[in-house]
Amino acid sequence: MKTDAFALRHIGPRETDLQQMLKTIGVDSIERLVYETLPDDIRLKAPLVLNPAMTEYEYANHIAELGSKNKVFQSYIGLGYHQAIVPAVIQRNIFENPGWYTAYTPYQAEIAQGRLEAILNFQTMVIELTGMEIANASLLDEGTAAAEAMALLFDVRSRDQKKNNVNKFFVSEELFPQTLSVLETRSAPIGVELVVGNHETFDFSAEFFGAILQYPGKFGQVYDYTAFIAKANESEIKVAVAADILSLATLTPPGEMGAAVVVGTTQRFGIPLGYGGPHAAYFATKEEFKRSMPGRIIGVTIDTDGNRALRMALQTREQHIKRDKATSNICTAQVLLSVMAGMYAVFHGPKGLKYIANKVHSLAATLSNELEKIGYDQINTAFFDTISVKADAKKVKAIAEQNQVNFYYIDEHTIAISLNETTSIADINTILSIFASANGKQASTIEILSEVHHFPEELARTSTFLQHDVFNKHHSETDLMRYIKKLERKDLSLNHSMISLGSCTMKLNAAAEMLPLSNANWNNIHPFAPLDQAQGYQEMLSKLEEQLNVITGFAGTTLQPNSGAQGEYAGLMVIRAYHQSRGDHHRNVALIPSSAHGTNPASAAMAGMKVVVTKTLENGNIDVDDLREKAIEHAADLSCLMITYPSTHGVFESAICEITQIIHDNGGQVYMDGANMNAQVGLTNPATIGADVCHLNLHKTFAIPHGGGGPGVGPICVAEHLVPFLPTNPVIPTGGENAITAISAAPWGSALVCLISYGYISMLGADGLKESTEYAILNANYIKEKLNGHYETLYSGEMGRAAHEMILECRPFKQKGIEVTDIAKRLMDYGFHAPTVSFPVAGTLMIEPTESENLEELDRFCDAMIAIRKEIEASTLEDKNNVLKNSPHTLAMLTADVWNFPYTREQAAFPLEYIAENKFWPTVRRADDAYGDRNLVCSCAPIEAYMEN
Incomplete structure (x- = not known):
């Protein structure tokens, strides 16, 4: 046995388990199982x-050698991407922590309260910085968020009889080029005509339903869009603004200018550049547009006992209900990155964000002033972090690259320089020396930053933001570390137990694969x-x-x-x-x-x-x-x-x-x-x-x-x-x-x-990849046969086999008063995340164990499912006070003085022996989705302010 083979570490079942599993399935080899599963005419x-x-060691050396071929320059390129400082406490406790990165989408709210709170923080941060009313749980990047804004405005135009057949969308020439390209892709198929131009000469024609602006502009110019948006609104043209989120700590937010949608990226809030991603985009709008919003919204509700609980609100309206009528196909977000960005705001708080924004602006102001002293024209009349300089681009580029510095070269005579949180006074002096060398001048050495604002006083932000407690009390590393751990303990992730979600393939994310991301x-x-x-x-x-x-x-x-x-x-x-x-x-x-x-x-x-x-x-x-x-x-x-x-x-x-x-x-x-x-x-x-x-x-x-x-x-x-x-x-x-x-x-x-x-x-190779597929099929069919006689498998292949997943029929249990949701919630008491619920068939469970799970874990899961089946059998249609209907059971229930249930505490929380060794406690009882949708709250405001009369 090659004990250094990665496949040995990735694939769960041991060689000694194989014969037992094959016997349960009723075949004599994996090869025979694959033959009975896969049509022979499509076999490779x-x-x-x-x-x-x-091996893992060989790969670590290989990826380090490959990484050394990348040249990490100081990049002042901008265009929506900036070097950022990832606070070490966030990197270690979230980015590198399987308790956070192996979690699944929080469809099962009762075992995802920590992640849901972290995303709620993100939404609150976005709402308050943008000055809008509602925000979602993140999108994929700024370009696609802008495309979603266009689609939303195109969708809601039909509410206005005058705009019902209007299809022109104005795009400011200040928009980032990559965002414009995504808009071009998204607009043509749905019948939107893009018109790119200067927002200062826009004629507000009745032919337009919407517009999008960049704030600040792509090369740094800060515009006051208040008059533009007011005139657009008068002309019944709704305006989206793509805004730099850090600038909103010091500039007037677009929401206060009357924008209908505000989008952008939160990358510079403590998320690595990563050669383009992943980064969490944000999307904020007015509450009146909430049913046209793309993506997910995390909302506040109550649980069975009336306690505050969080859950995904309006979570399926797009792809599952509207289907071909949907305005978006969004079924994902950038949750891990939104958690990091939200935690960045928690760590720094409003004062910290304002300090960082002011520092970045002071760096840009100082650089602008000093460049002008050595003979350069800086053409932005108002700016936040990006200046545009008239210079010989070819000459400056050659010297800059010798100094391992990147600028953005707009044309042969214009250079954009975008400064960021990592920029220091020493970096400013390096930039000045590059430009001084290019025109033969001598630059002074800078020791202090200018404090003069280079944007109009009327654009200085006056409104407060992030006043909630969570953004004002976790500013030491100890406090934030404990807050992150507190949230992590509320979430069931793959580092606790198998997540057998059909169609979602929650397999091992090996440490050897993950480590290079921190380099x-x-x-x-x-x-x-x-x-x-x-x-x-x-x-x-x-x-x-x-x-x-x-x-x-x-x-x-x-x-x-x-x-x-x-x-x-x-x-x-x-x-x-x-x-x-x-x-x-x-x-x-x-x-x-x-x-x-x-x-x-x-x-x-x-x-x-x-x-x-x-x-x-x-x-x-x-x-x-x-x-x-x-x-x-x-x-x-x-x-x-x-x-x-x-x-x-x-x-x-x-x-x-x-x-x-x-x-x-x-x-x-x-x-x-x-x-x-x-x-x-x-x-x-x-x-x-x-x-x-x-x-x-x-x-x-x-x-x-x-x-x-x-x-x-x-x-x-x-x-x-x-x-x-x-x-x-x-x-x-x-x-x-x-x-x-x-x-x-x-x-x-x-x-x-x-x-x-x-x-x-690279670590599995051809044989390991094939073996992984075979064991995925093995594990699925093992569960299928173990549960045979307890649950009916809805569909099988021609020889009675499942592929890598199966659908369990749960609809007949309605005769006992048990819904598939009851099974999903009861599984939490057994320490498991539910399989996929009611997809693709309503009232069923779709199970996919993946090749990473070992025999012991498969057996634990099967034991839990069989025990639940016995609980179903003991239920009656009239009985609404049973162990399934009351699940999940929280620690607060188990330790309460009063126990008004017709079963024991042990039956509730410890129905099988193995659970006591590694008990996971849901932190809330069942979340009330209907209540939450009637009282949609998607920020950190206290729930008392929204209670039904």
């Missing part, structure tokens, strides 16, 4: 061709740094693309999409561009099975496609006859089929090749949703089944942690004919020769966390 005929697997050679590179300064990144990203090409069987990959939903959209936009390149502009029909993820129809609608739903058979498979009929019916306009494989029902459909051929025969392309790729890697692949494009959830199959609902990466892999259309970036060109415009803001999306998947693949 040869192993994956990848480099030999590295400055990787996390401190600006996304628009010259390519020769990012050679380590370029090599790693190129190798990862090659690895994913091999795994999927495709010819090209883009890593730009920074979530699975973005990957869906990117894949469809590439298909759209392919059809248009052939003159087939009319091909706009997307066939989507009724069982598909809710994001599928939403993505199709966003890509300008008409959704046609195809039927699903009783066994859960696609109705091939119905598919063929609809493909033929729409052959002239068929764009694509969107399909998940294995199916959303956890089955390898044997007709898959026939299905893809039908689409191709009728002129369409096949988009494969990669949500279930964990059952394919090394055994089959999307190219083999006949797909043309697939997205991959790197936060599922390829080991990036969920981080509480983000970060995620959703690259797309495409067949050769689609490679020319892979997306580009306006600052650092990427993609194909006929590239579509940007999908997300950074050239390679959330590049930092791509290191994790690169490490995962």
